[in-house]
Amino acid sequence: MTDQLAAAAEASPPKLIIEGVSKRFQARRREVQALDHISLSVADREVVCLVGPSGCGKSTLLDIIAGLTKPDAGTVLADGQEVLGPGRKRLMMFQEPALFPWLTALGNVMFGLKLDPAFSNAQRRDTAHHYLGLVGLDNFANAHVHELSGGMKQRVALARALAPDPKILLMDEPFAALDAMTRDQLYADLQDIFEKTHKTVLFVTHNVREAACLGDRVLLMSPRPGRIERSFRVDLHRPRDTNDAALSGHVAEIARALKASFASEAAA
Amino acid sequence: MRRAAAVVAFFAGLVALWSVAAASGRWSPVLLPSPASVAEYLWSATLDGTLPEAAWVTGRRLLVGYFIGVAIGLPLGLMTSASRMLEDTLGALALGLQTLPSVCWVPLALLWFGQSEGAMLFVVVMGTMWSVIIATAHGARNIPPIYARAARTMGSKGFHKWTRVILPASLPFLVTGMKQGWAFAWRSLMAAEIFVTILSGFGLGQILHYGRELNAMDQVIGVMLVIVVIGLVADRLLFSPWESFLHRRWGTNPTR
Numbered sequence: 250m251t252d253q254l255a256a257a258a259e260a261s262p263p264k265l266i267i268e269g270v271s272k273r274f275q276a277r278r279r280e281v282q283a284l285d286h287i288s289l290s291v292a293d294r295e296v297v298c299l300v301g302p303s304g305c306g307k308s309t310l311l312d313i314i315a316g317l318t319k320p321d322a323g324t325v326l327a328d329g330q331e332v333l334g335p336g337r338k339r340l341m342m343f344q345e346p347a348l349f350p351w352l353t354a355l356g357n358v359m360f361g362l363k364l365d366p367a368f369s370n371a372q373r374r375d376t377a378h379h380y381l382g383l384v385g386l387d388n389f390a391n392a393h394v395h396e397l398s399g400g401m402k403q404r405v406a407l408a409r410a411l412a413p414d415p416k417i418l419l420m421d422e423p424f425a426a427l428d429a430m431t432r433d434q435l436y437a438d439l440q441d442i443f444e445k446t447h448k449t450v451l452f453v454t455h456n457v458r459e460a461a462c463l464g465d466r467v468l469l470m471s472p473r474p475g476r477i478e479r480s481f482r483v484d485l486h487r488p489r490d491t492n493d494a495a496l497s498g499h500v501a502e503i504a505r506a507l508k509a510s511f512a513s514e515a516a517a
Numbered sequence: 518m519r520r521a522a523a524v525v526a527f528f529a530g531l532v533a534l535w536s537v538a539a540a541s542g543r544w545s546p547v548l549l550p551s552p553a554s555v556a557e558y559l560w561s562a563t564l565d566g567t568l569p570e571a572a573w574v575t576g577r578r579l580l581v582g583y584f585i586g587v588a589i590g591l592p593l594g595l596m597t598s599a600s601r602m603l604e605d606t607l608g609a610l611a612l613g614l615q616t617l618p619s620v621c622w623v624p625l626a627l628l629w630f631g632q633s634e635g636a637m638l639f640v641v642v643m644g645t646m647w648s649v650i651i652a653t654a655h656g657a658r659n660i661p662p663i664y665a666r667a668a669r670t671m672g673s674k675g676f677h678k679w680t681r682v683i684l685p686a687s688l689p690f691l692v693t694g695m696k697q698g699w700a701f702a703w704r705s706l707m708a709a710e711i712f713v714t715i716l717s718g719f720g721l722g723q724i725l726h727y728g729r730e731l732n733a734m735d736q737v738i739g740v741m742l743v744i745v746v747i748g749l750v751a752d753r754l755l756f757s758p759w760e761s762f763l764h765r766r767w768g769t770n771p772t773r
Binding site: 345361395409 | 686
């Protein structure tokens with residue numbers, strides 16, 4: 250898988266190129282450099298995890314890639330096109346499921362599809378059912394949001410993000426609020442889904458084990474100013490499990506670097 | 518089943534108490550008519566068409582005024598929620614005028630519109646509009662920002678965003694606000710009808726007023742009952758579907 254990926258990365262241009270992106274925020278009376286000249290590129294079908302302490306600008310970076318926030322400097326190129334605003338080619342999943350309670354599970358998955366005039370209503374319905382099935386919830390198509398468990402809600406949110414067939418999936422700590430068992434099941438399903446749907450994924454988390462389990466590459470970000478400090482390649486077979494012995498070495502290495510970054514931050 | 522029985526027993530008990538009090542002879546029948554005589558009035562006034570016609574006149578004024586009030590208040594409320602400027606201006610005005618008891622609009626309406634349907638309509642619209650503006654603005658401002666963000670990533674903006682995301686997301690607040698607007702409209706219309714005789718149609722308020730003039734207590738109590746019943750029925754018809762939709766979808770207060 251990863252060999253293919255490396256080959257593919259050399260063969261085709263990167264799916265996502267982030268070039269010298271900076272962003273400042275005006276916090277109370279002082280300016281915070283949220284992102285400082287971030288550059289990175291993500292190959293087609295690559296899964297890149299961004300790890301770092303809270304406040305290092307991970308979420309801001311995702312917002313910029315999604316087109317929800319404008320950078321102060323730098324550019325984002327998705328499929329060679331400059332990102333100027335939100336678009337269905339790059340869809341985002343949040344820590345909260347952010348499902349709309351006035352719609353059923355199916356209605357939520359259809360929301361993005363309805364904004365695409367290329368589909369007929371029957372096609373939208375079929376597509377939505379297909380993606381609900383992919384996340385294992387087709388039996389819950391007519392369920393109301395409040396009837397779903399936390400894990401199921403995130404599954405529906407994943408189906409909603411997948412349904413318009415974005416090339417790039419941006420995930421902002423989507424599993425942070427779930428219990429460990431639910432998360433482990435989701436890691437397995439997620440790897441399967443990434444494989445089947447050929448997505449390029451940028452996944453933000455503060456959970457090192459999660460990052461090593463899901464990512465082809467793990468990028469360590471440092472806070473204030475937000476920079477990419479180190480990059481780790483995780484060359485392990487998929488599907489991976491968080492309890493794999495082989496994973497532990499990577500986890501320990503990344504965790505050590507994270508700790509060191511924390512220490513230097515505290516000393517500064 | 519037991520609940521229904523309890524309801525019947527409660528109201529039967531009230532009527533029985535009333536009968537006993539009326540039959541005791543302590544109070545003059547002019548001041549406290551028996552339930553039977555009130556029922557007799559209701560029956561005869563229904564048969565001769567007075568009550569149905571008055572209920573129709575009042576209901577039409579109320580519905581027309583209420584829907585105009587909502588039709589103006591809803592978009593204004595949404596706009597108010599979106600603009601700091603409008604919030605400081607229109608929002609403040611709405612808040613101020615909402616605290617004004619709507620019956621206070623009656624003298625102004627009379628001078629502006631004369632004794633006409635227009636005056637009635639104006640009072641009802643004023644009673645409805647301001648509370649709808651406030652509830653809508655409040656609701657739209659308080660929806661979780663994550664909904665708007667999620668919708669934006671999927672390409673929802675402009676008209677679609679307002680009608681498919683912000684409006685439904687603020688529904689819980691909206692229904693509360695529309696209910697309040699309805700209550701205000703109903704009260705203001707009754708006040709206006711009691712104060713003002715309008716020749717284009719006798720409403721329930723006017724019949725109530727003439728009941729007093731004629732010292733016909735059975736008429737006064739009978740019309741009051743009709744007003745209560747109309748209020749209850751309107752609440753069921755207009756708002757219950759929305760409320761049960763909210764309970765079902767938002768999961769608040771399930772299966773009542």
